[in-house]
Amino acid sequence: MLQDPAVRQRLSAKCAELPDTTGGQEIANMLYQLATAPKGKKSSGLTYKRLLVQDRISRGSRHVIMLGLRRLALVYRFLNPHIKVQEIDQEPPVFGDQTTAAELHPLIKSSTRFEHLISGASASYRKRREEIAFAAYGKETVITKTK
Amino acid sequence: MEKPTIILATSNGVGMGHLARASAVALALKEVANPIIVSMAGGIAEIPAFMGIRCEYIPGKDRMWMSREKWDIYLRDRLLALVEETNAKVLSFDGVIPYPGVIAAKNANPALKLVWVRRGLWQKKPQRFVLGLQSAMMDKVIEPGDIARSYDFGPTATRKEAVLTAPVSLFRKEDAMTREDARKALGLDLNRPTVLVQLGTGEGDVNEKMTAALSGLLGWKDLQVILTKAPVDKDGKSLAPEGLDLKVARYFPLAKVLHAFDAGICATGYNGVHELLPAQVPTVFVSNIRGTDDQEARARWCNDFGFALRADQADLADITAHFAPTKQI
Numbered sequence: 203m204l205q206d207p208a209v210r211q212r213l214s215a216k217c218a219e220l221p222d223t224t225g226g227q228e229i230a231n232m233l234y235q236l237a238t239a240p241k242g243k244k245s246s247g248l249t250y251k252r253l254l255v256q257d258r259i260s261r262g263s264r265h266v267i268m269l270g271l272r273r274l275a276l277v278y279r280f281l282n283p284h285i286k287v288q289e290i291d292q293e294p295p296v297f298g299d300q301t302t303a304a305e306l307h308p309l310i311k312s313s314t315r316f317e318h319l320i321s322g323a324s325a326s327y328r329k330r331r332e333e334i335a336f337a338a339y340g341k342e343t344v345i346t347k348t349k
Numbered sequence: 350m351e352k353p354t355i356i357l358a359t360s361n362g363v364g365m366g367h368l369a370r371a372s373a374v375a376l377a378l379k380e381v382a383n384p385i386i387v388s389m390a391g392g393i394a395e396i397p398a399f400m401g402i403r404c405e406y407i408p409g410k411d412r413m414w415m416s417r418e419k420w421d422i423y424l425r426d427r428l429l430a431l432v433e434e435t436n437a438k439v440l441s442f443d444g445v446i447p448y449p450g451v452i453a454a455k456n457a458n459p460a461l462k463l464v465w466v467r468r469g470l471w472q473k474k475p476q477r478f479v480l481g482l483q484s485a486m487m488d489k490v491i492e493p494g495d496i497a498r499s500y501d502f503g504p505t506a507t508r509k510e511a512v513l514t515a516p517v518s519l520f521r522k523e524d525a526m527t528r529e530d531a532r533k534a535l536g537l538d539l540n541r542p543t544v545l546v547q548l549g550t551g552e553g554d555v556n557e558k559m560t561a562a563l564s565g566l567l568g569w570k571d572l573q574v575i576l577t578k579a580p581v582d583k584d585g586k587s588l589a590p591e592g593l594d595l596k597v598a599r600y601f602p603l604a605k606v607l608h609a610f611d612a613g614i615c616a617t618g619y620n621g622v623h624e625l626l627p628a629q630v631p632t633v634f635v636s637n638i639r640g641t642d643d644q645e646a647r648a649r650w651c652n653d654f655g656f657a658l659r660a661d662q663a664d665l666a667d668i669t670a671h672f673a674p675t676k677q678i
Binding site for chain 1: 350353354355370373374376377378381382385391393394395397398399403404405406407408414415419420422423426427430431433434435438439441449452456462464466479482483485486488489491493494496512514515516517518519520521544565568569599601611612614623626627628629630631632633654655656657658670671672673674
């Protein structure tokens with residue numbers, strides 16, 4: 203029915219009644235007010251700890267379910283083995299401050315780890331990012347993703 | 350006064366909704382602040398050059414480059430490092446669940462103001478049980494408005510902590526190209542009928558929906574079909590039937606060129622609905638039922654009130670029939 207010009211005309215005309223989508227400006231105003239306000243909300247250590255505990259419990263129950271599913275998946279994979287294997291490159295991560303889609307897409311999709319920096323980043327930021335990457339990836343890594 | 354820096358962080362959700370909202374907010378902020386977008390979505394690659402906004406890609410935990418526990422710490426440290434580098438005052442997170450690393454960043458730097466941009470229309474998923482605690486950690490919770498909000502019966506619908514805004518969209522009448530300019534920008538024929546297809550690919554059922562929708566377009570005379578990603582499965586096999594004139598177009602933001610299209614076929618995500626309908630593109634929605642987003646509720650609202658058509662996502666024949674010339678409403 204989408205091929206019917208009368209249907210398309212009716213839908214298009216109806217959409218003219220929709221409200222303006224000005225929410226982006228409203229949110230921007232709220233964020234700006236917060237950014238220029240003197241003080242933020244004091245974070246509650248107790249709430250934070252409760253959240254961590256809740257996350258652990260939630261993750262724990264999911265873990266038990268996932269163990270069962272994993273066993274089922276292993277049986278299935280034994281019967282239907284993969285043909286291709288995609289590996290995560292164990293080379294050190296690539297750092298870069300690329301800004302074009304042509305440069306960024308292949309880096310983001312690559313199997314080599316990519317550490318993206320904002321343009322104009324300082325040397326001290328780059329150094330800190332290297333420390334963070336080193337702590338996360340370590341010296342030795344294992345292949346964790348297979349297709 | 351110096352412009353404050355505001356970091357807009359997004360998760361890697363289903364579709365481009367989080368990133369599109371963050372982009373819309375960043376554009377509105379540019380006059381008065383220095384917005385920076387950080388995201389786990391690959392689509393962030395499109396933003397810096399086209400929008401003139403500084404960006405950083407952060408690999409999500411789904412990349413499996415490290416363990417989940419290490420990723421929480423990695424995310425916290427990356428956010429804190431960026432806050433220090435840019436002297437950011439506010440960290441806004443647009444995503445279904447604020448990751449532990451996001452909340453840990455606030456806990457480690459109490460001067461940082463943390464905002465949760467929390468879309469409504471949730472399905473009843475387990476994530477709802479921690480809504481209260483997560484909201485309590487925020488300086489502000491903002492719910493971007495949804496045209497289908499009256500059909501929201503999910504766990505966020507009755508909560509009181511969020512400030513509700515108008516819908517957020519990258520589509521702006523004043524910026525949108527005319528039909529002719531948009532077609533020229535996309536390299537399309539100026540006169541032939543043109544349909545935009547924005548359906549996902551990947552899992553089997555999603556692929557089947559794509560094939561069903563494209564099959565329904567067969568027989569539309571002189572039609573040119575524009576897709577935002579190639580209609581192929583994981584092995585590169587085409588999901589499109591023979592006989593269609595297909596073209597994959599990469600254009601960001603797509604909202605600028607929507608007047609090029611005579612019709613749309615789209616998943617019922619927040620972004621698709623709030624771009625296509627304000628642009629008055631006649632659309633059939635085919636919901637993706639994965640994730641927390643209640644796309645079926647949004648599709649029903651659009652259909653019930655006459656703004657768009659809804660194909661039954663569970664019925665491939667119904668999907669095909671919505672695009673064929675003979676189906677009666």
